[in-house]
Amino acid sequence: MHDNATAIYCFVDDYLKSSRHREDSQCEMSDAEVMLAALLAGLYFGSNYAHALSFLNTSGLCSYVLSRSRFSRRLNRLEHLLDGLFETMGDKFKQFNLDTEYVMDSYPVTLCHNMRAPNNRLLPYERKFQGICVTKHQYFYGLRVHVIATADGVPVEYCIVPGSWADPHGMRALGMDMPAGSRILCDAGYTSYVAEDVASHADIWIDAARKSNAKRKDPPYRTYYRSVKRKRIETVFSTLTRRMGRVVHATTIRGFILKTKLFIWCEMLSACL
Numbered sequence: 001m002h003d004n005a006t007a008i009y010c011f012v013d014d015y016l017k018s019s020r021h022r023e024d025s026q027c028e029m030s031d032a033e034v035m036l037a038a039l040l041a042g043l044y045f046g047s048n049y050a051h052a053l054s055f056l057n058t059s060g061l062c063s064y065v066l067s068r069s070r071f072s073r074r075l076n077r078l079e080h081l082l083d084g085l086f087e088t089m090g091d092k093f094k095q096f097n098l099d100t101e102y103v104m105d106s107y108p109v110t111l112c113h114n115m116r117a118p119n120n121r122l123l124p125y126e127r128k129f130q131g132i133c134v135t136k137h138q139y140f141y142g143l144r145v146h147v148i149a150t151a152d153g154v155p156v157e158y159c160i161v162p163g164s165w166a167d168p169h170g171m172r173a174l175g176m177d178m179p180a181g182s183r184i185l186c187d188a189g190y191t192s193y194v195a196e197d198v199a200s201h202a203d204i205w206i207d208a209a210r211k212s213n214a215k216r217k218d219p220p221y222r223t224y225y226r227s228v229k230r231k232r233i234e235t236v237f238s239t240l241t242r243r244m245g246r247v248v249h250a251t252t253i254r255g256f257i258l259k260t261k262l263f264i265w266c267e268m269l270s271a272c273l
Contacts, residue, residue, distance in 0.1 A: 001044060004273050005061055009036045011272075015085050028064040034074050035082060037062075042266035047248060047259045049075075072255065079258055086265045090156040093268070094179055101151045102178065103233040104186040106170055107241070108133045108163060109260055111142035123253045131163025134189075145260065146170040148184065151229065153236045154271045158264050160257060168192040178204050185226050188214075240267055 013032040023031045033056070041052035049071055056062040066074065108131060111123055118125045120141070132139050144165060148157040159173040167189035178184070180203040188209040193216065196206045209226060210218050218226075243263045250256035 001040075001055075002059060002061070004043070005036065005040060005056075005059075007273065008039055008269070009033070009061075012036060012039075012085065015088070016081070019081075019084070021081065029062065029066050029071075029074075031074075031078055031081070033062050034066070034071065035078060035085075037065075037071065038075050038082070038262060039266060039269060042243065042259075042262040043270065046243070047262060076254065076258070082261075082265065086268055089268055089272075091177075093150060093154050093156050093271075097150045097152075097156075097179075099151060100179060100182045101229065102148050102156070102182060102184045103151065103230050104146070104148045104171070104174075104184050104190065105230070105233045105237065106144050106146045106167055106189075107237045108140050109143045109145055109160075109244075110140040111256070114139045114141050117141035122250065122256060126162075128162040128164045131165075143257070143260070144170060145264070146174055147233070147236065147264065148174065148176075148178075149233055149236050151232060152271070153232050153239075155236065155264050155268050158261075160260060168195065171195060176204070178202075180204070183207055185230050187230065236267065240264065243267070 009032060012035045016032055021031065037049065037052045037056055040055065041047050041049050045051040045055070050068050053065050053068065053071060057065040112120045114130060117130065123129060129141055129143070130139065131142070131144055140163060142163050143160050144163050146159050146161065146167070147155050149155045157174055157177070159170065161170045161173050168191070171190055171192065172195070176199065183205045184207060186206065186208050188211045190206070190208045191211065191214065196208070199206050207222070207226060209223070210216065240263050243266065248256060248259050250259060
């Protein structure tokens with residue numbers, strides 16, 4: 001863990017220097033150290049910031065460690081830097097993905113059960129956050145995360161949308177900034193002939209599975225190939241949900257979304273360690 005922490009710190013610090021980021025000279029804990037603590041929390045401590053700060057303090061990796069509340073406030077101010085860091089990493093993974101194949105899918109992030117939604121204090125009750133998880137045959141109240149990953153299982157793009165949004169709506173929220181000639185494998189829920197035609201003009205192939213009543217049919221070999229390749233995204237989601245655990249502690253919805261993104265960032269970062 002010590003070696004990985006050192007590598008992550010050097011990587012984050014180099015990124016901040018290359019982006020010409022400036023911080024207050026009075027800060028006793030640098031921005032790179034704050035970002036390091038957040039990433040370590042996602043990688044090893046189930047997003048528990050207090051445990052990550054305690055590790056940095058006892059291991060001697062940081063000479064000064066903020067309190068839990070001050071750390072959360074600092075991290076919220078640095079969220080845009082973490083977004084930029086992993087957007088840059090995603091672009092690099094796209095460049096090195098020579099086979100230009102990707103998989104796309106979504107998974108729910110549950111805040112509470114539907115029956116408790118009107119009484120939850122984290123997110124005010126709105127119908128748009130009521131979604132359904134078809135594979136588990138259950139409703140939920142919360143968010144839905146759409147992820148595009150390489151064939152090796154490295155996330156390169158993601159978006160977080162309300163739980164009621166269908167897959168085609170979530171696909172429109174993605175940047176879809178893919179290299180020319182890319183093939184994106186996805187399930188039948190992402191079927192949108194308009195989106196497929198628009199993407200084809202940018203030389204991007206959205207290869208969605210076909211339903212039995214689909215207007216555009218696929219030959220059997222493409223159906224088999226897609227079903228084999230798409231299994232990798234399920235492994236990615238199982239890793240993400242295992243990192244999140246059953247309970248994610250947050251006092252605000254912004255903090256909850258930040259921790260949700262943190263697990264995706266850590267899954268991308270673990271491919272480099």
